[in-house]
Amino acid sequence: MLRVYNSMTRTKEQFIPTRPGEVSVYSCGPTVYDEPHIGNWRSFVIFDVFRRYLKHKGFKVTFVQNITDIDDKIIKRANETGVHPTTLADKFTAIYLEQARLLGNEPADVHPRATEHVGNIIELIQCLIDKGFAYAAGGDVYFDTSRFQTYGALSGQPIEELEAGARVEIGEMKKSPLDFALWKAKKPGEIYWDSPWGPGRPGWHIECSAMSMKYLGDTIDIHTGGVDLKFPHHENERAQSEAATGKPFVKYWLHVGFLQIGGERMGKSLGNFLTLSQLMKKYDPMAIRFYLISAHYRSPLNYSEELLQSSAAGLKRLQNTVSMLSHAVAAASPGQDAAWEALLREFKSRFYEAMDDDFNTADAIAVLFDIARAANTHSGEMKREMAQETLSLLEELGEVLGLRFLDGKAAAEDAALVEGLLRILLDLREEARKVKDWKTADHIRDALSSLGITIEDTPLGPRYRR
RNA sequence: GGCGACGUAGCCAAGUGGUAAGGCAGAGGACUGCAAAUCCUUUAUUCCCCGGUUCAAAUCCGGGCGUCGCCUCCA
Structure with missing residues (x-):
């Protein structure tokens, strides 16, 4: 019985999908203006673990992760480097997908791109205008937050507090500081699409609403992202989607905690980030994945060289055990052991209990080490079938976490x-x-x-x- | 100012009422021709502090201290 922490209700809830046996998951993906840093990767890896575990539970999972390939940062970077925004976005999309593969993330069922869904986005904006939830102003279109009753519910903030902190950019024509852009009018020299409100481009939040609706329907089971996306991004998505459909948008909101370095959040703007390419010069991507899932996903995770080394050493320990078992399968004499099989069943159920408790990967990993210790202790009297079953179990549990214990490099x-x-x-x-x-x-x-x-x-x- | 998260051994990290998992690092021992790997033992009478509830609290309640984050683009 899976229980998950729902950010919306701030409690652990029993996970029951809308349609029995099927789960729809929407994960906020990268904005492809640069290489992701390992803080970003923490989230993306965790999303993959969610999905893998749901699959192992027997759910038919549809996993959608968007690629934001048009926004302010992309335009800015494209201008700085003198390349077309599309070229830039394509380049970093390819890098994202390749690095995800190296880290052991399975590709999403769909990786929709914002620029390929401008038509859907325009339709959704028009729908919001027709229903009175949005208004056009000077070529922009804004969502009218005052019309959406429960605005602020996800972030747990009273409207007045949100208003106090809100900021209005020069040139914006919002009715309220809390209103946010659905459509941004083209500025001179910018890439644009035609729309009923004039040439321009989609706002950031609306793409997720439009694309999740298209691929997963009006109500999705799980929506994930980093905690920083809770407000305003997810709050806004929720407002748009529910205003348009009149139905609940998301059943369970799951938010991943930050990766910290030197006591503060790792972030592009702080300049304290490390990319996967940098770390891969020294560490195997599997060791990096192992490190990223070594703490519970909602806790902050510290980064340091020492911690990465510690994770690499730990993974090595598991790999040594797998190596020993493979050898035993090839070299040991045939034989079973009822007590050993019972022990393996116990380990397996402990592992699944840990994962059932809001994806407690740290606890689940501890079970892997317990299996390794037990197998190593019995390595002397390990019989072929015992070894085979142990190996299979480790591979199965590793698969849930996306960990491979054997070196797959050699053909x-x-x-x-x-x-x-x-x-x-x-x-x-x-x-x-x-x-x-x-x-x-x-x-x-x-x-x-x-x-x-x-x-x-x-x-x-x-x-x-x- | 509002909202939230966190504070467990040298480092990291599970555990949310029943008497402290696991990993890394360190020490000692075993095994070995020497190694490597591995195993065993060992490292928190105690979970930031102070009160309270309880037969029983790291776990619940109240207060305090400290760290981080969101409220603005951000995984």
Whole structure:
């Protein structure tokens, strides 16, 4: 029984999708004006874990993540660098998708782009105007927040408080500071689309409303984003969607906490950010993923080099166990163990209990380490089927979190060749060891070591790992 | 000013009424030809502080201190 923390009600609730067995998820994706930093990646990885777990629970999940490919920042960056906004957006969209893949995120079922849905957006804006929730002013169109009764409910803010903090840009023609742009009139030299209100482009918030409606319908089960999106972005989305359809927009709002560095939020504007490309020079993307899910998603997560190293070491420990088990599957004698199977079932249910509790990845990871410890303890008497079942369980649970414990880099063919060659060397070394020819034995080991291959002498015979 | 999150060992981090998970780092031991990996033991009588409720609190209530965030583009 999955329970999730709903930001709207500020309580953990039992998760019951609108349609039994099916879950619709909308995740706010990147604005593609630059490479995401690892704070952004924290959210994107967590969204992927949500989705993976829902799938493993047996739900048919439809996962939509937008790509914001037109907005102020893109226009600004395009002007600065002298490239067309579309070229810039395409470049960083490709980088986003590639890095997501490296981190082990599955592609969304749909990655809709704002510029490909301008027609849907215009329709939605027109609908809001027709219903009296929006008004055109000087080529812009604004949402009239005073017409939407429960504005502020998601952020838990009284209207007066929000008003006090609101700001009006010069040149804006809002009736109230809280009103926000649905359509922005074209400025000289800017990219534009034609609309009933003149040439211009969509505001940021409206694209999510239009695209979630198109792909997931009027009411979606889960909407995710970073906590910073709660206000104003999600508040505004909610107002637009519910004003247009008269139906609830989202059943469960899930918000991911910040990645902090040096005691403050990692952010582009603060200049204290690190990108995935920077970290990948030193760390495996899997280690980075492991680090990003090492704390509960709603807690702040600290970044430091030391923490990343700590995560990398922890993942290595799990990988060593998987390596040991693979070896046992190949080399150990056949055999089952009822007590061991019972233990595995217990681990499995503990893992799922942790994930059922609002996706408690930190607790779930602890179970992985418990499995590793138990398997390592019994590595001496590990029988083939025991090893196989343990391996399968670790792979299954790793799959839920998007973690791979085996190095997937080497192609299958290469792997077979390397395996054969190493077998020969290991055999030679064993012969040398039998006659206590340590010089030869150590030479082989050292030479392989310099190629990054470690030999280990185990009760089941020698094995190697990279 | 309004709203919210957080404060658990050297570092990170679970745990929301029943007597402190897990990881990293450190120390000691075992295993080993030497290693590597692994295992065992060890590191918080105590969970920011002070009161209160309770047979029982890290967990609930009140007060205080500290850190971070949102209220403006932002995962």
